[in-house]
Amino acid sequence: MAPFTSLDIGNITLRNRIAISPMCEYSAIDGVPNDWHLVHLGSRAVGGAGLVFTEASAISPEGRISAADAGIWNEAQQAAWARIVQFIKTQGAAAGIQLAHAGRKASTDVPWHGGKPLVGVPGAWTPVAPSAIAFDVGYAVPTALDAAGLRKVVADFVAAAVRAREAGFDVIEIHAAHGYLLHEFLSPLSNRRTDAYGGSLENRARLLREVVAAVRGVWPQPRPLFVRVSATDWIEGGWDIAECVELARWLKADGVDLIDTSSGGNVAHAKIPVGPGYQVPFAARIRREAGIATGAVGMITTAPQAQQIVERGDADLVLIARESLRDPYFPRRAAAELGVKIPIPEQYQRAW
Template sequence: MVKLFEPLALRGVVLKNRIVVSPMCQYSAEDGFANDWHLVHLGSRAVGGASLIIQEATAVSPEGRISPEDLGIWKDEHVPMLQRINAFIAAQGSVPGVQLAHAGRKASTYRPWSGEGMVPESDGGWPVVGPSDTAFNDNYPVPTALDAAGIQKVIADFRAAAQRALTAGFKLIELHAAHGYLLHEFLSPLSNQRTDAYGGSFENRVRLLLEVVAATREVWPEDLPLIVRLSVTDWTEGGWNADESVQLSALLKTRGVDLIDCSTGGNVPKAPIPVGPGYQVQFAERIKEETGMLTGAVGLITTPAEAETIVASGQADLVLLAREFLREPYFPLFAAQDLGVEVAWPAQYERAKPRMVSAAGQR
C-alpha cells in the first residue's frame, strides 16, 4: 500500500490523499480582492490532484496584510469571487481551505519584486501593530503595541473572517501562528515584551492564540476542521521553542484544533536555520508522538519518494508542498505514476495519462 494516496478524514471532511497545497502568497490582489490569477493558480492545483488547496495568507483586516497586494477577507464584498474559486476547486474533487492571517509588525511591506522593507503611507502603506513596539528589522515599520481594545478587535476580526470563510465555501480554516506574524509574535518572548495578561509566562503568551481559536470555533461548524500553522521554533536562543510548541499543541488539541501544520522560523531576521530537504519534518514527528495530534510536514519536500516516506513512516499525517507545486501543478498525478498508484485524471486530460505497466510488462 502507498500511504501517500490513502484518504484522511478530518471531522466531516475527507481528503482523497495526503498531498496538500501549502498557502503561498501571490501578492496579486487589489484592496484584498481575489481575481482571475487566483482562480487559475488555485484551480490548476485542484485539477492536478491535490486533496486540499489552502489559499494563501488572507488578511482578516486591512492592517493585517503583509503587503498592499495581499488577499483579504475583511469585508463581505470579498466573498463572491472566493465562492467562484472554491466552487471550481470542489468540482475537481479537492477541498478548498483558507489561511486566516494578521501580519502584525511585519505588515505594510513591499511584495518581493517591488522592493524591500516598509511601504510608507505615501506609497500605500499604513501604521502597524504588534505585541510590543519593537520592529522586526531596521527597515521594517515600528509597531504600536496593541492595547486591550486592539486585542479584542483582532479576536473579533478573526471571528468575522471565519464567518465569511464559511459563506465563501471554504471547508477548512488554517490559523496562521507562524513565520513572525501577529499570533507568532505573541508566542515568542523575542517579540513579546508585554507585562500584562498577554506577556511574560507561557500561559500569557499563548493566550491570544487560544482566544482566537475559541472565537473561530464559535462560528466554524463542528463538522469542519480547524488547523493551526506553528513555527515550532525560532531557531534562536531565548525564543519560542519546540518544547513550548509541544505544550501548546496539547492545549490546542483540547480546544477544537484538528492538526498542526509544522513550520519554523520567520520571527528573527538572519536566524541560523539549517535549511535542507525535509529539515522541518522532525518537528511534525515530535508533536505527533508526544501529543497524539495529527500533523503536517512542510519545507523543501520535492519528490514523491520523500513525501511517501514521511507519511508511511508515521512522521506526519500529510505533506504540504509549496515551491514544488509552483514548479509542477500536477505533482500528485505524476507522483501516483512514480509510486505505481492508479488515480483518476480529469476527463479532459485522460488522453494524456501515462499508462501503467503491468508485472508482465503489458501496457
C-alpha cells in the first residue's frame, strides 16, 4: 500500500514513506545527546519508520531553544550522534538531522518547568533575530543581526553540516519554520530590516538561500537536503502560502530535494484551525505548483490518513510526530491495518 512503497530521494532509498518528525526532547546536557536519545530514536527505527529525524539540533549555543536542547556545534556532540546514527541505520531506517537556530525564541525553560522565556536570570542569554522585536510579552528583545552576525549564522550551519556528514547522517533538514531564526527572516511580521535582507520576498528569503547554498557546498548533491517551512503565519499581513510556493520554486533551483511543510509558530496568538491533517493542503499545493517533493505533517494519526495523503499525491512523505510518541511502533501498526508485511527484527519475530 502507498505509505509502504519505497521512496528514492537523492542518493538514498527509504524503505517506506513514513518518517519520524523532529521533536525536541529537552534532555541533552551541554548539547550532547545521551542514552535517552538513543532509546527514543532507536525505538522509532525498530518501529519500522523509513526515516528517523533527530530533534531540532542547534548549530550554536545561542541557537538553542533551551539549555537542554541537543546540538551539533562541537566534537562531543558529533561523536554522541554518530553512535545513535549507527544504531538507527542497523535497523533499516535512514537517519536524518534537523539543523536549527531558535532566533528570538531562544533562552527558554524546558516545557515541564513551564517553558517560559528566561530573561535576566542565571543561565539566560540574549537571543538574536532579524529585527529587535520580541516574540511576545515577557520575551527578551533580541539583538538584530549585523553583517558579521549573518556571516556567523551561515558559517555555523556549514560547520554543523560537516559534523552531520562525519557523524554518518543520511539526510539534513534545515529548519526554517515555527518562528525560529530563518522563518523570522521570511516573515514581514518579524523582519523589519531595510537592508538586503528585508523588504521584498527576494530579500527576506536571502539568508535561507545563502544557508542552503553554503550547506550544499559541504553536503553536495545527490545527498538529500530538506527544508522545513511554515507555509503560513495564520495572520493577515504575515508570511503566507503564496510566498511559500515561490520560495519552494527557488529552493528547488538551489538544490533542495523536499519541502517539509508545517505552519505557524511566528505569532504568539495566531488563531490556527488545528484538526486532523490540517496542514496537508499546503504540502499538496507546494508539490503541485512548485514541482518539488513535499512532506506532510500535523495531526496525522491513522493508517488510512497516511494512505490517502500518498495515494492522492498530496505529499511524497508522511511525517509522524506526537502519534509516534504515543506509539513508537506506529508504522508496524499501520502496516498491519493496511495488510502490508514489513520486515520484523529477528528478536521480535515470535510476536508476529
